[in-house]
Amino acid sequence: MTDTSLLTQSLHQLLSERPYVRDFFAALNLTPPDDEISLGAFLDGIPAAHLEEFALDHATLTSQCVDFITQMEAFQSSETSTVREVTIKAGVDKSGTKEQQDLILRSGEVVCVVGPTGSGKSRLLADIECLAQGDTPSKRQILLDGQVPDENRRLSGEQQLVAQLSQNMNFVMDLTVREFITMHAESRLISDVAERVEQIFTTAVDLAGEPFTLDTPVTALSGGQSRALMIADVACLSASPIVLIDEIENAGVDRRRALDLLVKEEKIVLMATHDPLLALSGDRRLVIRNGGIAAIIETSDEERQGLGQLTALDKKLSRLRDQVRHGERIIFDLQQLAE
Amino acid sequence: MKLITVAGPPSCGKTSIILRAIEPLVASGLKVGVVKFDCLTSDDYLRYEQAGIEVKTGLAGGLCPDHFFIANIEQAVQWGQREGFDLLISESAGLCNRCSPHIKDVLAVCVIDHLSGVHTPRKIGPMLKSADVVVLTKGDIVSQAEREVFAFRVRQVNPKAAVLPVNGLTGQGTLLLQRHFQSAAEVTTLNDMRLRFTMPAALCSYCLGETRIGPDCQIGNIKTMDFS
Numbered sequence: 110m111t112d113t114s115l116l117t118q119s120l121h122q123l124l125s126e127r128p129y130v131r132d133f134f135a136a137l138n139l140t141p142p143d144d145e146i147s148l149g150a151f152l153d154g155i156p157a158a159h160l161e162e163f164a165l166d167h168a169t170l171t172s173q174c175v176d177f178i179t180q181m182e183a184f185q186s187s188e189t190s191t192v193r194e195v196t197i198k199a200g201v202d203k204s205g206t207k208e209q210q211d212l213i214l215r216s217g218e219v220v221c222v223v224g225p226t227g228s229g230k231s232r233l234l235a236d237i238e239c240l241a242q243g244d245t246p247s248k249r250q251i252l253l254d255g256q257v258p259d260e261n262r263r264l265s266g267e268q269q270l271v272a273q274l275s276q277n278m279n280f281v282m283d284l285t286v287r288e289f290i291t292m293h294a295e296s297r298l299i300s301d302v303a304e305r306v307e308q309i310f311t312t313a314v315d316l317a318g319e320p321f322t323l324d325t326p327v328t329a330l331s332g333g334q335s336r337a338l339m340i341a342d343v344a345c346l347s348a349s350p351i352v353l354i355d356e357i358e359n360a361g362v363d364r365r366r367a368l369d370l371l372v373k374e375e376k377i378v379l380m381a382t383h384d385p386l387l388a389l390s391g392d393r394r395l396v397i398r399n400g401g402i403a404a405i406i407e408t409s410d411e412e413r414q415g416l417g418q419l420t421a422l423d424k425k426l427s428r429l430r431d432q433v434r435h436g437e438r439i440i441f442d443l444q445q446l447a448e
Numbered sequence: 449m450k451l452i453t454v455a456g457p458p459s460c461g462k463t464s465i466i467l468r469a470i471e472p473l474v475a476s477g478l479k480v481g482v483v484k485f486d487c488l489t490s491d492d493y494l495r496y497e498q499a500g501i502e503v504k505t506g507l508a509g510g511l512c513p514d515h516f517f518i519a520n521i522e523q524a525v526q527w528g529q530r531e532g533f534d535l536l537i538s539e540s541a542g543l544c545n546r547c548s549p550h551i552k553d554v555l556a557v558c559v560i561d562h563l564s565g566v567h568t569p570r571k572i573g574p575m576l577k578s579a580d581v582v583v584l585t586k587g588d589i590v591s592q593a594e595r596e597v598f599a600f601r602v603r604q605v606n607p608k609a610a611v612l613p614v615n616g617l618t619g620q621g622t623l624l625l626q627r628h629f630q631s632a633a634e635v636t637t638l639n640d641m642r643l644r645f646t647m648p649a650a651l652c653s654y655c656l657g658e659t660r661i662g663p664d665c666q667i668g669n670i671k672t673m674d675f676s
Contacts, residue, residue, distance in 0.1 A: 129604070132604050133604070135570070136570050136604070136605060164574065164645050164646045176607050176608065177604070177607050179607075180603065180607030180608070181604075181607070184600075184603065231618065231620065234620075235620050235621075235623075238620065238621065239621065239623045239624055241623075244623070245623060263624070264610055264624055264627055264628065265610045265611070266599075266610050266611045266612040266613070266624060267611075269596075269599070269613070272592045273588075273592060274592065275588075277588060277589055278588070278589060278590060278591050278592070279589060279590065279591070280590070280591055280594070281562070281563055281565070281589075281590050281594065282565065282566060282594060289593065290593075292566070292593075292597055293593040293596060293597055296596060296597045296600035296601070297596070297600075339591050339592065339593070342591070342592070342593045343592050343593075346593065346596075347592055347593075347596065348596060349592075
C-alpha cells in the first residue's frame with residue numbers, strides 16, 4: 110500500500126482493518142474518531158501546540174504514522190511464514206575439532222540436549238538464537254528452511270527463533286489470565302483473539318490438573334498452573350518456531366502431554382533434560398561435549414520398549430507423590446512397585 | 449574514533465551489557481573508553497576499571513542530567529581522541545523518561561529491562577523513540593509471552609530500530625549488539641551536529657534555587673494543570 114492511499118483512507122475503515130493504529134495515537138495522547146474523516150485530514154487537524162509537546166511537526170508525524178502502519182503490516186505478513194526447518198552446519202568444539210555432521214531440526218520434532226553443566230549447551234542455543242553465520246566461537250552456521258538468513262533481518266532482531274520455557278521464569282504483570290492471554294494475542298495481531306484465549310485457557314487447565322479461572326490473576330497461579338499456562342501460551346501463540354524447555358522435571362504439569370501439545374502445534378522442541386523418561390520421549394538426543402555436538406543418538410526401538418516400563422514406574426511414583434500431597438502414610442514394597 | 453550513546457532508565461543493566469558487548473572487541477585489540485554520566489553518585493566506574501576499561505564519570509548534581517550531558521559530550525570526544533580510543537561509549541541514565549541524549553549520525557542505543565513492565569515502552573519517550581538499537585535486558589526471568597509483548601510494544605514506539613534481547617549476566621545475545629557497535633560512525637568533533645530530539649525545557653525560578661511554594665514565586669517557563 111502506498112503512502113498516499115493510506116492517507117486518503119477514512120479513519121473508520123482504517124481502524125476496523127488495523128485496530129493497532131489506535132496504539133500509535135494513544136502514545137500521543139490522541140483518540141482518533143471512528144468516522145469518515147481521512148487519516149491525512151485527521152493528522153493535519155491536530156493542533157501544532159499538541160505536537161510540540163512531543164517535539165513533532167505535521168510532516169514528521171505523517172511520516173512516522175505511515176512508517177508505523179507499514180512496519181506493522183510487514184510484521185503481520187512475516188508472521189504467516191513460519192520456519193519449518195533449521196539447519197545447524199557443523200562447526201568446531203572448544204579444542205577446534207570439527208563436529209562430525211550437520212544437523213537438521215524439523216517442526217514437530219522433539220530433540221533432547223544432553224551433557225553436563227559447562228559442556229556447551231548454552232553455546233549451541235546461543236548460536237541458534239543469533240543465527241550464527243560462522244561468526245561465533247563455534248563457527249557454526251544456521252540456515253532457515255535451507256537458506257542463509259538475510260543479514261539485515263538478522264541484525265534487526267526481528268526474527269526470534271527460540272521461545273524459552275524455564276523454571277526461573279515468572280509472570281511479572283499484574284493481570285488476570287484472560288487479560289494476559291488477550292494482551293499476548295493482540296500483540297500477535299491475530300484476528301480471532303477471544304477464540305484463541307479460550308483455547309489456550311482450556312489447554313492450560315487441562316495440563317495443570319488443578320483448575321483455575323480466566324479471572325485468576327496470573328501472579329496468584331501455583332507453580333504448576335503457571336508452567337501449564339506458559340506451555341499452552343507458547344504452543345499456541347508464540348511466534349518462535351523453536352521451543353527450548355529447561356527442567357520440566359517435577360514442574361507439576363503433565364509432561365508427556367505438554368510435549369504432545371508442542372509437537373501438535375508444529376514446534377521444534379529442544380529439551381535440556383537428564384530425565385530418562387523425557388529423554389526417551391524425544392526422537393533424538395544431541396550429546397554435547399567440550400562445546401561441540403559429539404554424537405547424535407536416535408531413540409532406538411529397544412529404548413522405546415523401555416519407555417513403557419519407565420512410564421509405568423513413573424505412574425506409580427506419581428501416585429506416591431499424591432499420597433504425600435494428601436497427607437497419607439507412604440507404605441510400599443519396592444519389589445511390588447517395580448513390577 | 450567511533451562514538452555510541454547508550455541511555456536507559458536507572459538499574460536496567462546498561463553497564464552490564466556494555467561490558468559484555470565490548471569484552472570481545474577489547475580482546476581483539478580495540479581500545480575502548482567509557483564516559484559515565486550520572487546524577488548524584490555512581491560506582492559503575494569500578495566495574496569498568498576492573499575490566500581494564502578507561503572510564504570518566506560526570507555527576508550532574510543539581511543540574512538536569514541531560515543538559516549536563518550535552519554540555520560535556522564534546523569534551524569527552526576530545527578526551528577520547530587524545531587517549532587514542534577506537535571506540536568511545538557514553539553511558540547515561542535517563543532519569544525523567546523525557547531525556548534523550550541521542551545525537552544525529554551517532555549510533556544511539558536505548559536499554560530497557562523486561563521487569564519494568566509492558567507499559568514502559570510507551571512511557572519512555574524520545575530516548576527510546578529516537579534510538580537505532582533497543583536492547584532488552586532481564587528477559588530470562590519473565591515469561592515468553594511477556595517478552596513477546598514487550599518487544600512488540602517497543603516496535604510500536606520505534607518501528608525502525610533493531611530490537612535485541614541481551615542477557616547482561618551470561619552475555620547471550622551480545623553478538624548482534626557488537627555488530628551494531630562496530631558499524632557506528634566515526635567522529636572527530638560533535639560541533640555543529642544536532643540532537644535527535646529537543647531536551648526537556650526548564651527555565652523558571654525553581655531552576656535558580658527557589659524553594660518557596662506559591663504563585664508569586666513561580667516565574668518563567670511554567671505549565672499548569674487543569675483541575676476544573
